[in-house]
Amino acid sequence: MSNTTPHALAALTTPDEDTGELEALIAALTAELDPRTHLERRQVELIAHAEWEISRHRRLSAGLLTSETERIRSHIAEAEASRQSLSNFRNPNAPPPEPPGPERTGEFAARAYANGLNFHAHHELSTERLEARRRQLLRDFHELQSRRERAAAADAEMVTE
């Protein structure tokens, strides 16, 4: 069971994101990590949020790369068509230009990456930072769990004595 209300979850998502998916992620992590106390559940929720943000950065970076690649492809197709129309004055029987094929996608993607270098660098740095935070949250979660288990074992010993 998550600590966070649907309203609070909605405040953590952007309009293009589905709050239900974030809830499902929290539920999956809760099932896997089995938190028992409020602080453990809160820790799981923060881990899920870190994962959510990592996927947001990856999605934004990939989206930017795709749209910029397509923009470059269409610009190059346009430029080649315009060059062809000029050469048609000299040779009217020349075949019509072919649009850039899929073999040039790598070249366009590289140019798209270079064009948005600042944005990609920002997303990559943020992803690294969030991964470090997620590792730390997970370590703290295990620490909370082991302290709870040790306390429970000590209580059980006292009862048997």
Added chain:
Amino acid sequence: MTSPAQIQANRRNARRSTGPRTPLGRQASSQNARRHGLTASPPPDGILSHLRAITGDPSAKPEAYLASPTGAAALALATAEARLDQARAHAATVAARQPMQALREEVEMVADTLLDPEFRFDLEAQVSGQRLLLRLENFAALDDERSLRSARRHLSEAHAARRKALLNYMRLMT
């Protein structure tokens, strides 16, 4: 150097200064410098709900927890949690913001103009257009970067403060 007459005139003018006078006006102008409120104290409701969840006491009151070190640690953790909630919500708002929409449209307009057949082979227009594009794009990136960096810094600080409070609470509870 300021003459005595100028000093007197300054003092007379200062007496006529028109700042906010009513309590409502003073309250409104006290928030003039406020940007996002993330460095202010978190809302008491948020602290209270976290305190009650941490201690497992549905009728817990913050004042009662200040007396013992464990209670104070629980209260510090609840405050840090409430501050983290604020910082997370603010970071999501910044992430959802349409970055400088008007500027983006202008960049697209300039880019389209440069592709126009009228200017395509005009070297001077191309060079000045490319320079303008670069300046606009840098400006847009700088503004986005500034808000993102501020949100990220507040979020990191809130996470660090929460972790410190959590470790302190764990240490005192065992």
